[in-house]
Amino acid sequence: MKRVPGRWSAPVLLAVLALAAGACSTQVERIEVGEVRDLSGRWNDTDSRLVSEEMVADLLSRPWVEDFRRREGRPPAVIVGEVLNLGHEHINVRTFVLDIERALINSGKVVFVASKTEREELREERRDQELHAREDTRKPMGRELGADFMLKGTINTIFDTEGRRQVRYYQVDLTLIDLADNRKVWLGQKKIKKFVTKPGLRP
Amino acid sequence: MSWSSGTVRRARLFCAAGVLVLSCSGCAGYRDWAGLLEQRLAAGDYDGALAVLERHGRRERDRLLYQLNRALLLRMKGEYRASNAAFEEAKRLMERLEAVSVREQAGALTVNELQRSYVPEDYERTLIHVFSALNYLALDQPLEARVEVLQLDQHLRQVKSEAEAGGAFGRYFSGLLFEALGERDQALVAYRQARLAYADYPDPDALAMPRQLQRDLLRLTRALGLIEEARRLQQDFGLESDDAPSGSQVDSEKEHASSSAEVALILFSGLVPPKREVWIDAVTEDGTLVTVALPELAARPIHVQGLSLEAAGRQARGEVVEDLAVLAAEALARRRPLMLARALARAALKHEAVARARQEHAGAGLLMNVVTAATERADTRSWSLLPGQIHLVRLSLPAGWQRLRVVLLDGAGRRVQQRSWRVHLAAGELRLLAWHWIDDEDLVWPQERDAAQPVIQPAAQRRTTH
Numbered sequence: 001m002k003r004v005p006g007r008w009s010a011p012v013l014l015a016v017l018a019l020a021a022g023a024c025s026t027q028v029e030r031i032e033v034g035e036v037r038d039l040s041g042r043w044n045d046t047d048s049r050l051v052s053e054e055m056v057a058d059l060l061s062r063p064w065v066e067d068f069r070r071r072e073g074r075p076p077a078v079i080v081g082e083v084l085n086l087g088h089e090h091i092n093v094r095t096f097v098l099d100i101e102r103a104l105i106n107s108g109k110v111v112f113v114a115s116k117t118e119r120e121e122l123r124e125e126r127r128d129q130e131l132h133a134r135e136d137t138r139k140p141m142g143r144e145l146g147a148d149f150m151l152k153g154t155i156n157t158i159f160d161t162e163g164r165r166q167v168r169y170y171q172v173d174l175t176l177i178d179l180a181d182n183r184k185v186w187l188g189q190k191k192i193k194k195f196v197t198k199p200g201l202r203p
Numbered sequence: 204m205s206w207s208s209g210t211v212r213r214a215r216l217f218c219a220a221g222v223l224v225l226s227c228s229g230c231a232g233y234r235d236w237a238g239l240l241e242q243r244l245a246a247g248d249y250d251g252a253l254a255v256l257e258r259h260g261r262r263e264r265d266r267l268l269y270q271l272n273r274a275l276l277l278r279m280k281g282e283y284r285a286s287n288a289a290f291e292e293a294k295r296l297m298e299r300l301e302a303v304s305v306r307e308q309a310g311a312l313t314v315n316e317l318q319r320s321y322v323p324e325d326y327e328r329t330l331i332h333v334f335s336a337l338n339y340l341a342l343d344q345p346l347e348a349r350v351e352v353l354q355l356d357q358h359l360r361q362v363k364s365e366a367e368a369g370g371a372f373g374r375y376f377s378g379l380l381f382e383a384l385g386e387r388d389q390a391l392v393a394y395r396q397a398r399l400a401y402a403d404y405p406d407p408d409a410l411a412m413p414r415q416l417q418r419d420l421l422r423l424t425r426a427l428g429l430i431e432e433a434r435r436l437q438q439d440f441g442l443e444s445d446d447a448p449s450g451s452q453v454d455s456e457k458e459h460a461s462s463s464a465e466v467a468l469i470l471f472s473g474l475v476p477p478k479r480e481v482w483i484d485a486v487t488e489d490g491t492l493v494t495v496a497l498p499e500l501a502a503r504p505i506h507v508q509g510l511s512l513e514a515a516g517r518q519a520r521g522e523v524v525e526d527l528a529v530l531a532a533e534a535l536a537r538r539r540p541l542m543l544a545r546a547l548a549r550a551a552l553k554h555e556a557v558a559r560a561r562q563e564h565a566g567a568g569l570l571m572n573v574v575t576a577a578t579e580r581a582d583t584r585s586w587s588l589l590p591g592q593i594h595l596v597r598l599s600l601p602a603g604w605q606r607l608r609v610v611l612l613d614g615a616g617r618r619v620q621q622r623s624w625r626v627h628l629a630a631g632e633l634r635l636l637a638w639h640w641i642d643d644e645d646l647v648w649p650q651e652r653d654a655a656q657p658v659i660q661p662a663a664q665r666r667t668t669h
Contacts, residue, residue: 085346087353161361200303202303
C-alpha cells in the first residue's frame with residue numbers, strides 16, 4: 001500500500017479545518033422586521049405585531065369613536081391599562097402594549113395619554129421646573145389631559161400536547177372602558193392557533 | 204513503502220482502542236467532583252460552589268445539568284433574575300434534547316452511558332417550575348409565577364404517573380400559588396389533584412397526604428359553597444370541627460379573612476441521595492474481562508427533619524410534603540431495565556472487539572480489553588443539589604407587620620437553627636416564603652463499592668423484601 005503523497009496532506013487538512021470552522025461559527029443574517037420566521041412556535045414579535053394591528057384596526061372602526069367626537073367635539077383620549085398574561089408562556093407584554101400604543105397613535109383618530117409610571121416621571125419634571133426653569137418656559141401643574149377611555153386586556157393560552165406534536169392556542173381579549181361611567185364600549189378578541197411538530201432527531 | 208495487511212489491521216485495532224480512549228476523555232463521572240460542589244454549598248459558600256461548577260460542570264453533554272445546578276445555586280444566593288435566566292436556558296435545552304441523537308445513542312451502546320446528553324427526570328422537571336415560580340414571587344412578579352405553574356401543569360399532563368413525577372407536591376404548590384393570587388377555584392382544582400397524587404404516592408409508608416392539605420381542601424370547598432363535598436372530606440379525613448368550620452361559620456370566616464393573613468413557609472431540607480457507580484465484573488471462558496457499570500442510589504441522611512413557625516403568639520409545626528429519595532429511587536428503577544439492556548449489549552460488543560483484537564495480536568487483545576473495561580462507566584449524573592425533603596408549614600396571622608420565628612429541628616426534635624423574618628402582611632394575603640437548608644451533616648460521601656453503605660431501593664422492592 002502506498003502512502004498518500006505529502007504535498008496533498010496540507011491542503012486536505014486545511015480544507016477539513018476550514019469546513020470544521022465553518023460548521024462551528026455563528027452565522028448572522030439580517031432580515032426584514034416584517035418577515036415571518038417561526039422558530040419554536042412560541043409567541044413572537046410577529047404575533048405581537050399582527051394581533052395589535054388587527055385589534056386596533058377593529059377598535060377604531062367601531063362607532064364609539066364617532067359617537068364620542070359628535071358628543072364632545074374632540075377626539076377621545078385613551079390610555080392603555082394592564083394587559084395581563086394569564087398563559088403558559090412568559091410573554092413580553094410590554095412589547096405588545098407598545099405595539100398597541102403605536103398603532104393607536106399613528107391612526108390619528110384618538111389622542112393618547114401617558115401611562116401611570118410615565119405620568120409620575122413627568123410630574124416630577126414639572127416640580128423640578130417650578131424650582132429651576134425660567135418662568136416663561138415653565139409647564140404648570142394641573143393641566144394634564146385626562147383619559148376618557150382605558151384599554152385593558154388579557155392573554156390566555158390553551159396548549160394541547162401529544163408526543164412531539166402540539167397545538168398552541170392563544171386568545172387575546174381587549175376591553176375599552178369608558179372612565180366616566182365604567183361602560184364597556186368595545187370588546188375585541190383575536191385568536192391564534194399554531195400546530196407545532198418537534199423534530200424527532202438531532203445531531 | 205508498503206504495509207502488510209496484518210500491520211494495517213493491527214494499526215486499525217490500536218486506532219479503535221485509541222478512539223475509545225479519546226471518546227472517553229470526558230468520562231470523569233459527575234460524582235468525581237459533585238462532592239466538592241455540595242461541600243461548598245453546605246458551607247454556605249455559593250460563590251465557591253459556582254466556581255466548582257464552572258470548573259468541572261461545563262461539558263457539552265452536561266450543559267443542561269450545568270444550567271440546573273447553576274440556577275439553583277443562584278437562587279440560594281438570592282440572584283433570582285439570573286437564576287430564572289438559567290432555568291429558561293435549561294428549559295430551552297430540554298426541548299432540544301427531546302429529539303433523539305443517533306450519535307449519542309451509538310456512543311451509549313458502544314462506549315458508555317456518559318456519551319448521552321443529560322436529560323432530567325420527571326420529578327426534576329417538576330421542581331424547575333417550582334423554583335422558578337418561587338424566584339418570580341421573590342421578584343414580586345406573581346403573574347410570571349403563575350405562568351410557571353401552568354407550565355408545571357402541562358408537564359404533569361405528559362407524565363405517566365403524577366405522583367412519581369413529584370406531582371403531589373407540585374400540585375399542592377400550584378394550589379398554594381393560585382390561592383395566593385386569589386384564584387380559589389383554580390386552587391381547589393390543584394388541591395384535589397394533589398390529593399389524588401398523594402393517594403398514589405410510590406411509597407405510602409414514606410409519605411402520607413399532609414394534614415395541612417386536608418385542612419386546605421376542606422376550607423376551600425366550604426368557602427366555595429361546596430357543602431356536600433366538604434362534608435365528605437370531613438368524614439374521609441376525620442377532621443375535628445375546629446379544623447372544619449360548619450356552614451354557619453363560613454360568613455364569620457369571610458369577616459375574619461378581611462382582617463387576617465396567612466404565611467406558608469416551604470423548607471427545602473438536605474440533599475437528594477446521590478447516585479454511585481457499581482461494577483459487575485466477570486471473566487469469560489476465553490479470558491476476557493467483561494465489566495458492566497450501573498448506577499445505584501446511596502442513602503444520605505437529612506439533618507433537619509422538622510420545623511416550627513411562630514408569630515403573634517401562635518405556633519404551627521411543619522410536615523413533610525415531598526420525599527425526593529422516594530422519587531429518585533422510583534425514577535432510577537424505571538430506567539434500570541433499559542440501562543441494563545444497553546449495558547449487556549455494550550458488554551457483548553466490547554467482548555467481540557477484544558476477541559477480534561486478540562486474533563490479530565495477543566498484545567492488541569490485552570490492550571483492547573484494558574480499554575473496553577476502563578471506558579465502562581455508569582451514568583451517575585443527577586441534579587444532586589435538589590433537596591432531600593420538602594416541608595411545609597402554614598400559619599394564620601393578623602394582618603400588618605409580623606415577626607416570624609422559624610425553628611429548624613433535627614430528627615430527635617433538637618433545635619438546629621432558627622431565623623427571624625419581618626414581613627408586612629396585607630389583609631387577606633397568603634404569603635409564600637421559602638428557605639433552603641443544607642449543612643455538613645447532610646453530606647455523606649458515597650463510597651464506591653462500599654457494601655456497608657446503605658442503598659436506596661424503590662418502594663416496591665423494599666416492600667417485597669420486608
